Amino acid sequence: MHSFKGKTAVLTGAGSGFGLECARIGASQGMNLVLLDVQADALAAAQAELTPVVANHGAQILSRVMDVSNEAAMTQMAADVHAQFGAPHFVFNNAGVGAGGLLWENTTADWQWVLGVNLWGVVHGVRLFTPMMLEAARRDPSYQGHIVNTASMAGLLTAPNMGIYNVSKHAVVALTETLYQDLRLVTDQISASVLCPYFVPTGISQSHRNRPDALSAAKPTASQLIGQAMSDKAVSSGKVSAAQVAQKVFDAVRDDQFYIYSHPQALATVEARFKALVAGEQPPDPFELRPQVGEQLRAALRDGV
16 A cells, blocks of 8 residues: 555554554544554544645544444444445554463463454454455455554564463464465455564553453452563663654555564564474474573562462
């Protein structure tokens, strides 16, 4: 997709982080924006900031407080998008939440919350908007569309004490790779990418602030508290900004690049994992390049669990 002006972008998690930064770029490019976020105040602030920018280009904004795991709400939202803008050109299934702790200490509610947002939110975005985009492509040979799903480097690795998050992001990588291949079977006008960021200062480490009451958390275990502290430290100390990652997303859409990495240097650990997988060896130490982190985690867990 070489031109963004006048096109329509649907962005989940648009109130902060990658979603907001991509919305800012889209606004500057003259795109119509559909802003979706579960946090009403963050969404309102994003809309207030971006409305004059979008209006200056003659474009429009549709915003809605949205839990992306809610099938009925997402279905109605997609219908409303189609009624106002037609098929979108850029769909950014980006909303995500974080969670840690030893696998066996996560409750059913933990699993439902994380998989509901991180996986089902992507599933809904893909199943609702892809048919619209395919129909637009059939009607208009000049139509171009692109779907970007936010996974994580955790979708390519298996770091301990964050299993629920790993599972959700591995699923998004597999879903998006398959989506790319499926689209290649039926069209040359629509493509897909997967975003695999590493530690970037966003609000994901505090995503429990938006956890629904119906899936409220139990008293945190020692491993979950340790995981939360490590996540807070790693995310807040990230040197690559959300704005830089958002630009990588737009560059990938323009260039039809599938894998989008915020920290390419982290691929050394991914390579070690895949070499062990092919060789049939035991999973390698994910902290091989940062042994002090692994030692600290192991010591903390054995003291606290």
